[in-house]
Amino acid sequence: MISIRTTINAFLSDLRSLMDRYSILAPSYADGVLDYRWISDPGQIVLNDELPYKSPKEAVFPRVEKILSIAEDAVGQIPDVRPMLIIGVKPCDITALKVLDEVFTGPVSRYPDPYYKRRREAAVIFGFGCAEKKRGCFCDIRGIGMSYSPESDAFIKLDGENLILDINSSGLDSLFDAFGGEKTEEPGRPEPENSCTVLEISADESDIFDTMPWEKYVEGCIGCGTCTYICPTCHCFEFRDTETDGVMSRYRCWDSCMYPKFTLHASGHNPRSSKKERFRQRVMHKYVYIPENFGLTACTGCGRCIRSCPGGINIRRSVEDINSRLGGANTVKGGSE
Amino acid sequence: MNPYIPFKAKILCVVQETTSAVQDVKTYTLAPESPIDFLPGQFVEVTIPGVGEAPFGFASSPHIKDTIQLCIKRTGSVTDAFHRLNEGDNIWIRGPFGNSFPMEKMTGFNLFYVAGGLGLAPLRPLIDLIYQPENRPNYRKINMLIAARSTKDFVFRYDYDKWASGPDTDLKLTIDNPEPGWDGLVGFPHNLIKDITFDIENTYAVLCGPPVMIKALSETFVEMGMPKDRILTTLEMRMTCGVGKCGKCNIGHKYVCIDGPVFSMAELDKMPKEY
Numbered sequence: 046m047i048s049i050r051t052t053i054n055a056f057l058s059d060l061r062s063l064m065d066r067y068s069i070l071a072p073s074y075a076d077g078v079l080d081y082r083w084i085s086d087p088g089q090i091v092l093n094d095e096l097p098y099k100s101p102k103e104a105v106f107p108r109v110e111k112i113l114s115i116a117e118d119a120v121g122q123i124p125d126v127r128p129m130l131i132i133g134v135k136p137c138d139i140t141a142l143k144v145l146d147e148v149f150t151g152p153v154s155r156y157p158d159p160y161y162k163r164r165r166e167a168a169v170i171f172g173f174g175c176a177e178k179k180r181g182c183f184c185d186i187r188g189i190g191m192s193y194s195p196e197s198d199a200f201i202k203l204d205g206e207n208l209i210l211d212i213n214s215s216g217l218d219s220l221f222d223a224f225g226g227e228k229t230e231e232p233g234r235p236e237p238e239n240s241c242t243v244l245e246i247s248a249d250e251s252d253i254f255d256t257m258p259w260e261k262y263v264e265g266c267i268g269c270g271t272c273t274y275i276c277p278t279c280h281c282f283e284f285r286d287t288e289t290d291g292v293m294s295r296y297r298c299w300d301s302c303m304y305p306k307f308t309l310h311a312s313g314h315n316p317r318s319s320k321k322e323r324f325r326q327r328v329m330h331k332y333v334y335i336p337e338n339f340g341l342t343a344c345t346g347c348g349r350c351i352r353s354c355p356g357g358i359n360i361r362r363s364v365e366d367i368n369s370r371l372g373g374a375n376t377v378k379g380g381s382e
Numbered sequence: 383m384n385p386y387i388p389f390k391a392k393i394l395c396v397v398q399e400t401t402s403a404v405q406d407v408k409t410y411t412l413a414p415e416s417p418i419d420f421l422p423g424q425f426v427e428v429t430i431p432g433v434g435e436a437p438f439g440f441a442s443s444p445h446i447k448d449t450i451q452l453c454i455k456r457t458g459s460v461t462d463a464f465h466r467l468n469e470g471d472n473i474w475i476r477g478p479f480g481n482s483f484p485m486e487k488m489t490g491f492n493l494f495y496v497a498g499g500l501g502l503a504p505l506r507p508l509i510d511l512i513y514q515p516e517n518r519p520n521y522r523k524i525n526m527l528i529a530a531r532s533t534k535d536f537v538f539r540y541d542y543d544k545w546a547s548g549p550d551t552d553l554k555l556t557i558d559n560p561e562p563g564w565d566g567l568v569g570f571p572h573n574l575i576k577d578i579t580f581d582i583e584n585t586y587a588v589l590c591g592p593p594v595m596i597k598a599l600s601e602t603f604v605e606m607g608m609p610k611d612r613i614l615t616t617l618e619m620r621m622t623c624g625v626g627k628c629g630k631c632n633i634g635h636k637y638v639c640i641d642g643p644v645f646s647m648a649e650l651d652k653m654p655k656e657y
Contacts, residue, residue: 115429251652259598282628308630310620311436316657329634
């Protein structure tokens with residue numbers, strides 16, 4: 046593994062020179078809130094121990110994306126996307142990108158999603174670890190090391206005024222050559238050890254679908270959908286069409302399984318007509334259906350849905366309760382809240 | 383290949399199917415800009431420009447290559463806009479999507495089609511394809527029970543004589559309540575199939591119609607001794623993308639758009655009852 050040792054100031058200066066080739070998404074404050082934002086100058090980048098408010102999901106799966114236009118009987122081209130550097134991505138959010146990769150373009154996804162693919166391929170991920178767990182976080186019991194992720198293209202480590210960039214991806218030489226500093230060959234960083242039993246659901250869907258107290262878990266839900274909008278792995282969507290001056294445009298917009306109309310048929314029939322069914326869908330999609338279909342659990346333990354829920358819904362406690370009802374073998378030990 | 387890009391299809395012909403006050407069903411014959419190869423049971427996503435997109439099962443046989451047919455009941459915004467279109471207008475379609483009826487597995491068996499109302503539309507590609515001379519010898523006796531609320535609610539009635547005169551075929555029609563001059567059956571299909579003679583041991587039943595009909599019928603077929611893997615149906619769900627991504631049509635971990643829409647009762651038995 047190649048490692049670049051530089052200074053924070055030199056790194057930011059090198060990023061500045063890359064901005065004619067790349068857009069940069071990075072943690073940055075606005076109105077006191079740290080979030081991944083498109084920055085106009087690398088000086089705005091904040092690498093600290095706070096977890097950004099949302100994940101960088103919008104870079105590869107925008108909340109509203111034009112995917113089609115039809116004018117004069119012809120399908121129009123969608124403009125190319127600009128290459129992007131996503132800087133300071135926490136290990137939980139890097140893991141979430143793996144989930145989205147599987148769903149949209151993975152080998153068992155059957156229909157690779159061209160809009161996701163072109164953004165994902167245009168994105169270079171610079172990871173940055175957490176020093177301490179935040180309130181509501183449970184990445185540890187989800188088996189994700191908070192200090193490091195080898196799934197990034199490069200991983201940032203700070204050492205006083207210095208910055209060390211561990212390069213995990215090959216084939217990005219023209220990008221990484223743009224960074225000055227001392228390049229050394231280092232042994233690969235070991236994945237952080239995790240002593241916790243991993244929180245997952247190993248039961249079949251039929252074992253828990255009708256047997257768990259879903260109403261109880263979702264009692265406080267007001268159906269706002271915040272949990273799904275703020276989730277780094279949620280990816281459900283709806284199409285919205287507009288027509289202006291004979292040009293039809295189709296936009297892919299985030300949708301939420303927590304909304305009553307999400308599954309409403311034109312006939313009036315609704316397969317998930319109550320919030321019990323909708324919350325069950327949310328939990329089972331992440332902990333049962335995606336594991337069954339793609340082989341990985343679609344919850345990173347980032348805790349955002351728990352911290353943001355006005356109704357106090359807690360997916361971790363729900364999953365732990367499901368496991369305790371299933372019996373001791375599934376009970377997770379370790380991992381403080 | 384981009385599965386989200388539609389292509390144009392021109393409306394060649396519009397046929398008013400129902401004459402009842404309770405439902406307005408029309409069949410559209412379309413000429414797609416490029417030929418569309420599909421299998422019985424599959425569906426397309428139809429765009430009415432400026433209104434939206436919705437999924438519809440093919441209603442014509444795949445052996446007809448230049449045109450396709452869709453049978454549309456006016457129900458929501460897309461179907462309402464569809465009904466306002468006329469011959470010569472264009473729509474946009476993408477597909478085909480979904481699985482299909484397992485015609486190879488059904489080889490050598492008798493077939494019992496039961497359709498309720500508009501449920502005949504997704505069965506029609508299978509019915510017509512199996513009547514093709516190269517396919518018909520591969521299947522045995524055909525029973526058909528076509529149900530409608532009233533005589534005004536039948537669809538594809540112009541096909542019935544042709545089907546009834548097909549080789550080794552028994553076609554029956556039924557309506558919910560008696561009407562003057564009606565010489566067909568009266569009553570719900572799940573009550574009527576008990577009086578129809580067929581070889582339970584060697585038959586595939588293919589059902590499509592309202593969920594309440596499917597449920598009652600499949601229970602009756604099972605009670606009569608038919609194995610669940612030989613009772614087939616096709617499901618409807620809200621399917622925005624058609625490609626297993628948008629998260630609306632799943633029943634448990636199965637997606638109706640890519641794992642279905644055709645399922646056997648044996649498969650449905652293993653899935654949550656969330657449809």
